[in-house]
Amino acid sequence: xxxxxxxxxxxxxxxxxxxxxxxxxxxxxxxxxxxxxxxxxxxxxxxxxxxxxxxxxxxxxxxxxxxxxxxxxxxxxxxxxxxxxxxxxxxxxxxxxxxxxxxxxxxxxxxxxxxxxxxxxxxxxxxxxxxxxxxxxxxxxxxxxxxxxxxxxxxxxxxxxxxxxxxxxxxxxxxxxxxxxxxxxxxxxxxxxxxxxxxxxxxxxxxxxxxxxxxxxxxxxxxxxxxxxxxxxxxxxxxxxxxxxxxxxxxxxxxxxxxxxxxxxxxxxxxxxxxxxxxxxxxxxxxxxxxxxxxxxxxxxxxxxxxxxxxxxxxxxxxxxxxxxxxxxxxxxxxxxxxxxxxxxxxxxxxxxxxxxxxxxxxxxxxxxxxxxxxxxxxxxxxxxxxxxxxxxxxxxxxxxxxxxxxxxxxxxxxxxxxxxxxxxxxxxxxxxxxxxxxxxxxxxxxxxx
Amino acid sequence: xxxxxxxxxxxxxxxxxxxxxxxxxxxxxxxxxxxxxxxxxxxxxxxxxxxxxxxxxxxxxxxxxxxxxxxxxxxxxxxxxxxxxxxxxxxxxxxxxxxxxxxxxxxxxxxxxxxxxxxxxxxxxxxxxxxxxxxxxxxxxxxxxxxxxxxxxxxxxxxxxxxxxxxxxxxxxxxxxxxxxxxxxxxxxxxxxxxxxxxxxxxxxxxxxxxxxxxxxxxxxxxxxxxxxxxxxxxxxxxxxxxxxxxxxxxxxxxxxxxxxxxxxxxxxxxxxxxxxxxxxxxxxxxxxxxxxxxxxxxxxxxxxxxxxxxxxxxxxxxxxxxxxxxxxxx
Ligand code: B12
Ligand code: SF4
Numbered sequence: 001x002x003x004x005x006x007x008x009x010x011x012x013x014x015x016x017x018x019x020x021x022x023x024x025x026x027x028x029x030x031x032x033x034x035x036x037x038x039x040x041x042x043x044x045x046x047x048x049x050x051x052x053x054x055x056x057x058x059x060x061x062x063x064x065x066x067x068x069x070x071x072x073x074x075x076x077x078x079x080x081x082x083x084x085x086x087x088x089x090x091x092x093x094x095x096x097x098x099x100x101x102x103x104x105x106x107x108x109x110x111x112x113x114x115x116x117x118x119x120x121x122x123x124x125x126x127x128x129x130x131x132x133x134x135x136x137x138x139x140x141x142x143x144x145x146x147x148x149x150x151x152x153x154x155x156x157x158x159x160x161x162x163x164x165x166x167x168x169x170x171x172x173x174x175x176x177x178x179x180x181x182x183x184x185x186x187x188x189x190x191x192x193x194x195x196x197x198x199x200x201x202x203x204x205x206x207x208x209x210x211x212x213x214x215x216x217x218x219x220x221x222x223x224x225x226x227x228x229x230x231x232x233x234x235x236x237x238x239x240x241x242x243x244x245x246x247x248x249x250x251x252x253x254x255x256x257x258x259x260x261x262x263x264x265x266x267x268x269x270x271x272x273x274x275x276x277x278x279x280x281x282x283x284x285x286x287x288x289x290x291x292x293x294x295x296x297x298x299x300x301x302x303x304x305x306x307x308x309x310x311x312x313x314x315x316x317x318x319x320x321x322x323x324x325x326x327x328x329x330x331x332x333x334x335x336x337x338x339x340x341x342x343x344x345x346x347x348x349x350x351x352x353x354x355x356x357x358x359x360x361x362x363x364x365x366x367x368x369x370x371x372x373x374x375x376x377x378x379x380x381x382x383x384x385x386x387x388x389x390x391x392x393x394x395x396x397x398x399x400x401x402x403x404x405x406x407x408x409x410x411x412x413x414x415x416x417x418x419x420x421x422x423x424x425x426x427x428x429x430x431x432x433x434x435x436x437x438x439x440x441x442x443x444x445x446x447x448x449x450x
Numbered sequence: 451x452x453x454x455x456x457x458x459x460x461x462x463x464x465x466x467x468x469x470x471x472x473x474x475x476x477x478x479x480x481x482x483x484x485x486x487x488x489x490x491x492x493x494x495x496x497x498x499x500x501x502x503x504x505x506x507x508x509x510x511x512x513x514x515x516x517x518x519x520x521x522x523x524x525x526x527x528x529x530x531x532x533x534x535x536x537x538x539x540x541x542x543x544x545x546x547x548x549x550x551x552x553x554x555x556x557x558x559x560x561x562x563x564x565x566x567x568x569x570x571x572x573x574x575x576x577x578x579x580x581x582x583x584x585x586x587x588x589x590x591x592x593x594x595x596x597x598x599x600x601x602x603x604x605x606x607x608x609x610x611x612x613x614x615x616x617x618x619x620x621x622x623x624x625x626x627x628x629x630x631x632x633x634x635x636x637x638x639x640x641x642x643x644x645x646x647x648x649x650x651x652x653x654x655x656x657x658x659x660x661x662x663x664x665x666x667x668x669x670x671x672x673x674x675x676x677x678x679x680x681x682x683x684x685x686x687x688x689x690x691x692x693x694x695x696x697x698x699x700x701x702x703x704x705x706x707x708x709x710x711x712x713x714x715x716x717x718x719x720x721x722x723x724x725x726x727x728x729x730x731x732x733x734x735x736x737x738x739x740x741x742x743x744x745x746x747x748x749x750x751x752x753x754x755x756x757x758x759x760x761x762x763x764x765x766x767x768x769x770x771x772x773x774x775x776x777x778x779x780x781x
Binding site for chain 1: 779
C-alpha cells in the first residue's frame, strides 16, 4: 500500500516551517514519496500520521544488526530484485564457521586467518564480517570455551549455532553483551530461543525446516512472541531449490504480500573447495543477506569479497576518485609522470602498482566521469584534448620539467595526437596492464635517467 | 516500496508467462542427417523464465561450456591455465582431440588469434587448413572465433565459413561497425553468428535488428553482451544481461537470443590470477585462486542468464558443469 505524495501531504502538519529542510510540507511529502528523506526529519508529525506513514514507509525488509560497536554488521533493508533497478544496499555479510569440536589450535588458526584477512581493493577494505561458532559437542562447557576463545582472538560479531537451548544459553553468556546472531529457532526450541533472544536483545534465526511458507509462518509466530530482529534460514535441498527459495522470499518481501517474509536471509554453504565457493557465489548474487562458509580455504576470500564488492556497487554511479595530480612516494620534479582516469578501480590499481615499484611518481588523474581507460576513450572522455587540457591546467610543464608523460598501453593509438596537442612534451606508451608498471618504471624510466 | 512500473510489467508478464515469450532455441552443429559431419548437435536457450527458475517456467536446455582452443601457442596464458595443456600447447589439433576424448568436451571454441597482424599474422589459408583438420578428426560442434574486428576478421571468418559449409558453426563475432560480411557468410554457408555489443541494452537490440534486416533468422544469432571478468567490470555485464533477459521475456523479439560469455580470456589476464603467493600471502594459493576466479565469474554469469560459456581451465570447467547440474535439477 503505497501512498501518493498528496496522501502523505494530507497527513503532514502543513505548517511550512522549513525545519525539515524543505520549503513546504508538500515539497517534503514529495521527497518522502521518492524515499529521499526520512519521516523523522519533520519534528511535528502527529503520532497518528507516524503510524500510518510508518507502516507504509517501513522498508519491506527489516534492517537487522548483529554485534555492537564498530564492527556491527547490518543486513536487510533491500528494495529491489535487480541491482539495475536502484542498487543493492547492505552487502552480503560473509561469515566463517568454526565448531566446538576443533582443537584449540585448529580453531585458533581458522579464526586468525579469517579475522586477519584484509585487502584493499578499489579504495575499499575487504574483510570477513562474522565468525560463526557451531555447537557440535552437545556440551555447554565446550561451546562456552570455543565462544570465549573466538572472542578473545578477534572483535568480529558472532553467530552462535546450536539447537540446544542449554548450550545456547551458555554460549550467549560467554558472548557477553555482544548481540550475537542466534541460529536458531525451530519448532522444538522456539519458546526457549525466543526468550533468550529477547532477553539479550539479540537477533534470532528462524530455521524450522520445510517449505518457505512454513518458514514465513514460523517467523511471523516469532515476531508475535516479541522477537523483532529475525533472520530467515530456508533449508533448500540443492542449488536450484536454493535459488527458488531465496528468490521467492525476496519477491514476497518486496511485494509486502506475505507476512513473515520481510526479513534478511542466511545461507550456509556446506563443504569447502571450489564447489562450496560456487554455491557462495550463487548466494551473493541471489539474495542471501549472510553467507556462512563452513570450511573455507584462504584463497576463497578474495574472489568472494571481490564479487560482493562489485554486485553491491551503485550501478548508476561508478566509484570515483577526485581528479588532480597525486604524489606517490616522495616524488620530485624529476620523477616520472603517469596519467590515468578517475574510475576508482583504475586509479587504485595503477597507484598501488606505482607504490609497489618503489619509484616515487606523479599520477595525473583526469576527470573521465568515473570510467575505465578504454570505456572513457571510446566515450571521448579520455582523449588527447582532455589529457592535454589537464596537463596545462595543472601547470605540469613547470612541475615536472622533464615533460615526459606516460600513458596507458591500451590507448597507445593516441600518442601521436597527444604529442601534437602538447608541444614540447614527450609521450611515452606504458604497459597495457598496471601489473607491469613496476617493471616498466624500473627498466624504461631508470634507463632514461642514466 | 512498490516496484517501479516497468518492472511490475516484467514480473507480471514473466510470472504469467504462458510460454509465448521464450528465449530462442539455437542449435549448434549439424549431424550427417542435417547435412554436416558432427556426431551430435547442441541446443541452447528455449527457456521462458529467468535462469533456473524452474518453479515458474520451463528450461529445456542447460547452459553449455565451450573449451577454448587457441590456434597458436598461447605464450601469454599464465602458467596456472597453461599447466593442464603443456603437452600440446602449440598443437591445437591434439589439444582439441584431448579435451573431447579425455575431458568430455561437447563444444569447442577455436580461437584464431594467430591470424592477428600483431601476432603470428597467420593467413586465412592457414586458418582454414587448421579448421579442416579439426573438422575431420574432432566430432563435436564448433565455435570459430576470428582474430577480432578489422579487415582480417572478415577474410578469415569468410574463408572458414566456406570451408566448414553445412556444419552449422557459431561464428564470432559480428559487431555494429562491420557485421554484414560475417552475417552474409553465415547465411551463405549455413552457420550461426555471435552479435557482439559493448555492455549496452540499446546497442544490443540495434545490432540484432540490423542483422534481422538482412533476413538472417533470429534463431541463428547469439548475443555477446561483452564480458568483464570478476573485479574488472563483471557487475556491468551481469546487470546488462539481466536487463536484456527481462526485456526478452516480456516479449521483445529482438532480445530473445541466448547469451554467450567469453569468460576465459577475461579472467586469465587479471592480476589476481597471476600474482604469486610470496607477493600477496593473504590471497592464498595462486593456482586455486585463479581457478576459483574463473569459476566465480562463470557462476555469476550463469545467474544472469548465460547460455554458452567459453572457458579455459579443466578444473574450473568441471566445477561449473557440476554447478549447472545442481541448478538444472528440479526440486
Ligand atoms: C565495464 C565496462 C563498461 C562500463 C563502464 C565501467 C566504468 N566505470 O568505466 C559501461 C557498461 C558503462 C561501459 C560503457 C561503454 N563501453 Co565499455 N567496457 C567495460 C569493460 C567490460 C571493462 C572495463 C573495466 O572496468 N576495466 C577495468 C579497468 C581497471 O581497466 P582500465 O581502466 O583499462 O585500467 C587497466 C589498464 O588500462 C591499466 N592502466 C590504467 N591506467 C593506466 C595508466 C598507465 C600510465 C598505465 C601504464 C596503465 C594503466 O591498468 C588497469 C589494470 O590493468 C570493457 C571490456 C573489457 N573486458 O575490458 C569494455 C570497453 C572498455 N567498453 C567499450 C565501449 C565501446 C563502451 C561504450 C562506448 C559503448 C557504447 N557505445 O555505449 C560505452 C561508453 C560509455 C558511455 N557511452 O559513456 C570498449 C572500448 C573499445 C575501444 N577499444 O575503444 C571495450 C574495450 C569493450 C569492447 N571490446 O568493445 N563499458
Ligand atoms: S518540518 Fe514538517 S511541518 Fe515543517 S515544513 Fe517540513 S514537513 Fe512541514
